[in-house]
Structures are given as C-alpha cells and as structure tokens.
Amino acid sequence: MKIGVPKEIKKFEYRVGLAPNYAADYVNAGHEVYIQSGAGQGSSFSDADYEKVGCKILPTADDIWKIAEMIVKVKEPLEPEYNLMREGQILFTYFHLAADRALTEAVLARKVIAIAYETIRDHQGKLPCLAPMSEIAGRMSIQEGAKYLEAPQGGRGILLGGVSGVLPANVLVLGGGGTVGQNAVAMAVGLHANVTAVDVNLDSLTRLEQEYRGQVHTAFSTDSAIRELIADADLVIGATLIPGAETPQLIKKDYLPLMKKGSVIVDVAIDQGGTCETSHVTYHDDPVFEVEGVIHYCVGNMPGAVPITSTAALNNSTLHYGLQIANRGYMEALKADSGLKLGLNAHLGKLTLLSVADEFGIEYTSVDTVMN
Secondary structure, three states: OEEEEOOOOOOOOOOOOOOHHHHHHHHHOOOEEEEEOOOOHHHOOOHHHHHHOOOEEEOOHHHHHHHOOEEEOOOOOOHHHHOOOOOOOEEEEOOOHHHOHHHHHHHHHOOOEEEEHHHOOOOOOOOOOOHHHHHHHHHHHHHHHHHHOOHHHOOOOOOOOOEOOEOOOEEEEEOOOOHHHHHHHHHHHHOOOEEEEEEOOHHHHHHHHHHHOOOEEEEEOOHHHHHHHHOOOOEEEEOOOOOOOOOOOOEOHHHHHHOOOOOEEEEHHHHHOOOEOOOOOEEOOEOEEEEOOEEEEOEOOHHHHOHHHHHHHHHHHHHHHHHHHHHHOHHHHHHHOHHHHOOEEEEOOEEOOHHHHHHHOOOEOOHHHHHO
C-alpha cells in the first residue's frame, strides 16, 4: 500500500503522523511510504532521517495526497485539505467529527474512508489511540493552569502548592476518572494542591479515594455540586469525554460570576466542543481569553507543544492498527478486529458514527451494513 504523510497545517502543530523509526516498519512490511518535505521538522526529524529508512520525500502536500492510498496524520483535515481528499482514500487520524459539522460534511462529500484514532477500542474497551494524548494533555493542563494563575499572566497570583503556613490552591477536575482527569489529578497532587475530582462514575471516584488515601476529595457530578465547588476553585480542569460525541457543557455561563477573579479554566475537552459554555478554540500563540474575570485556556492541540514526546507516544499506539490496515486492506482489518471496526466514522459517503449522526441530523448507516 502507498502510505502518505503530509505536513500538519493546523496552527502551531508540530507533531507528525509517522516518525522515521515507525515509518520504517511500514517499509519493512513491503509498503511505500511518502513523506512531505519538512513534515517531521517540528518533531526534530529531517528529510534525510526518513530517507535513511527507505521513505520517499515529495515536495508538496498535493503530491502526497495524490499518490497515497492511505493518509496517516495527527490532526483532522482542515478546510484547505478538503479538496485534496479522494474518493476511496483511507484517512487514518484524529477526526473529532462531533465538534465540526463542516469537516463531517466534507468527509461525506469526498467519499473517503475515515478511520478515527479517538473511537478505536482495545479488547478491554479502552481507547488506546486517544489515551497517550489524553495522558499528555492531562499533565499539561496542570502545568499550563499553574502558569496562568500567576499575576503577570492575569491570574490570581497564587502558587498551586502553597508554602509552609500558606494554603495551597484549590484544583477542581471535572471528569476526574478518565485518562485526562487521572493525569491532571496526579500532577496536581504531586504539586501539593488541594484537589477535588468530580465524575459520574462512582467506581472511578472510589479508585481515586483508595489510590490517594484521602489526599483527593471526590464528588459525584451534579449541576448543584459543580456550581458549589466551582465557587471555591482556583483552577478548573475540563476533562470530560463521551467518545465520539460532543462534550457535555458542565460549566454554565452563569456559573462564572460565582468564581474568583483571576481563576483559571483549562478546557482540555475543547476538541469535542468544550466543558464550558463560554469556551472556544485557541492556539498556542494566543492561548487564553477572559470572560467575567475568569481566564479560559482552550488550546485544541495541547500535546502539539511537546512534539518529541507526543509524536512518539502517538506512534506507539497507532502503529499496530495502521499496519493492520496496510497489510490486510482496510476491510479485512476491520473484520478481523472489532475494536478497530469502531474506528470507522465514515465510509464512501455514509456516516457510520451514530453520535455524530444524531448531533447533526445526518442519516446514519451502521458499520456492519457498509461492511457487507
């Protein structure tokens, strides 16, 4: 199979779909791998690094999209890429269709085969290709939140962990039982903050209680609980997720006046619409905005800021599935792996993700139907 890796065009996205040592696995399996010149530069990989493992370098994105049977990316196709997509072409990347009707319509109109990292499941029902980026984003959420609590950044001027004789900051993690939330909790506890985790899953809350032996407070997620807790929070992490669907907006606009001036919301769930009603996507060069005196950090590709770490972590989780698709052909690969089958979001003009069909009122076709 001809595998194409274009350079990411999302603003301040430094990751690359395949690092050279992972691209080598495709080459060694008998596939042709085409890399757009400069695609790996943001992750510290040169064109020569790719050529050493048998990849072929092409000058433009146009060249990559024209030759590739399967495109391997990091982020969802953006508008300039819509017309580059070809009917029957496999796109293997993050899509987050529930947050983007225009992309959903483009994927259907271009009749591509959209296999999304974020909806693939493993044999335990977990999300193996989403987990590493969630882990990174969860850890970064505390790092970024701590920075924007500093007074020169517009924040309250409070140190996350406090010092002897001075109380630490209050950190509230919404969706504390998921991968983002668990990593945010771990980082916040490590910095000696006062941490409260909120979730609808009592088992997850029990695990947090047991793991941290009273260092983490837990609360069941209800509107009234969130409204009460948010008033005391210095830093709020939006870590909720419904796989493949739009994120529930737990922080209402009318909650913001209850919050402390200079407090910070880091909305990690912004890729799927955001946890806060007042959130909108921002970028690394201008990551925050203020509403009602509350700082909102809503960068849609947080792991892109640490591309050496995140490219390796992403490739670790996606390589196995990408090789299945290339080696078997996508249809046989989907039939052989029920978890990979759940990654099929759209197929030759048919939408195969029910949550997105419901969100946008678009006709739904089951994966089993398109596979027969």
